Amino acid sequence: MDAQYTIVIADDHPLFRNALFQSVHMAISGANLLEAESLDTLLSLLEKEHDVDLLLLDLKMPGANGMSGLIQLRNQYPDLPIVVISASEEITVVKQVRSHGAFGFIPKSSDMRALISALHQVLEGEPFFPEGLGDEDDEINDLAQKIASLTPQQYKVLCMLSDGLLNKQIAYELNVSEATIKAHMTAIFRKLGVKNRTQAVIILQQMDLTQ
Structure with a gap:
């Protein structure tokens, strides 16, 4: 994988953002990596950058309450692949992320090998979610569609x-x-x-x- 990819890392924690930056840099050699520490910063960045290939999004950032950042981004940028990277790894959270149109979910506890594998899978056009999610939750989907x-x-x-x-x-x-x-x-x-x-x-x- 080479420099044709532009990837945005959105996370308000400097240490984790830097660690993720290094991991993505190792996984996708020469990729153009951009960073945002809040929802406002992210939205401003996306207004200027029209060729973003992937957004790695933390759910808990300034300006975003739970799923709200993901919903707003899905509304404004329906074609942008968004992969949530979160410490909230409960099945219900992952199901909500999926129902809101995210392209994937990577737990923050993932080791480097798992993270790199997930990133490659997503950039090749295949969604990535942890195993064991089961079927879609109809009630969550219905509410998600209303909110969206x-x-x-x-x-x-x-x-x-x-x-x-x-x-x-x-x-x-x-x-x-x-x-x-x-x-x-x-x-x-x-x-x-x-x-x-x-x-x-x-x-x-x-x-x-x-x-």
């Missing part, structure tokens, strides 16, 4: 809603009118199939996005 139907702005509104902000506060944070926020709320409730704020927040909690 939201626009990036609607998703921001929903996250602020889950933080307990009022319409007026959300409007101020996003620099839009309160009427705009009300319109977003109507669209969000319709897409999620709920009738009020409480039900919308419950869906977020079911998807484990607020942790």
Whole structure:
């Protein structure tokens, strides 16, 4: 494998990011490696870089609550292969990652040989997930599809809603009118199939996005 690959490593922990950088450098000789330590930094980088071949994403970064970063990235960059690299290795987490459209999941506990093998598999176009996941979870898939139907702005509104902000506060944070926020709320409730704020927040909690 050679320099034709551009790979982004997104992780807020400097030591792990550096270790992953070295591992990827060894696995894919001459690859163009870029780094991001927060969701905002990552989104800014992706706006400038239009030929990214692979994103290695940590779930827990500043600006991302649980699965929210993955969902937002999937919405904005549907064709970008995203592989989650996480210390949260529970089967339920891996299933959620898969249902949200990630191309793979690599546990942070993986040794160098396993990591390199997984990276080669992904770059050759084959998804990589740990064994023993079983079948897709229909309930998770259904919720994931509802969340994924939201626009990036609607998703921001929903996250602020889950933080307990009022319409007026959300409007101020996003620099839009309160009427705009009300319109977003109507669209969000319709897409999620709920009738009020409480039900919308419950869906977020079911998807484990607020942790």
